[in-house]
Amino acid sequence: MAKGKVTFDYAYCKGCNLCVEYCPVHILELDTYKTNEKGYNIVNVIEPDKCIGCAFCALMCPDSVITVKRVKS
Numbered sequence: 001m002a003k004g005k006v007t008f009d010y011a012y013c014k015g016c017n018l019c020v021e022y023c024p025v026h027i028l029e030l031d032t033y034k035t036n037e038k039g040y041n042i043v044n045v046i047e048p049d050k051c052i053g054c055a056f057c058a059l060m061c062p063d064s065v066i067t068v069k070r071v072k073s
């Protein structure tokens with residue numbers, strides 16, 4: 001199974017939740033406590049080891065906040 005590593009450019013996140021909704025393995029979660037400097041809630045990767053590197057999150061993000069790297073499993 002492919003693996004991935006996801007990183008966020010949090011300064012540009014607007015907390016729209018689209019990446020959370022489209023992750024097929026449900027490892028993304030909107031952080032209801034942490035916000036970026038614009039006041040938007042940011043996203044946490046709650047189980048990074050389960051990322052399959054599909055990049056759906058990055059494709060769905062309207063502000064190109066997410067980078068997905070494929071890593072060897």
Ligand code: SF4
Pocket residue numbers: 004006022023024025026027028050051052053054055056057058068
């Ligand atoms: S790359 Fe795929 S599995 Fe990994 S966080 Fe994004 S949507 Fe989820």
Ligand code: SF4
Pocket residue numbers: 008012013014015016017018019020043060061062063064065066
């Ligand atoms: S889709 Fe992009 S802007 Fe929306 S919550 Fe996810 S990272 Fe932030």
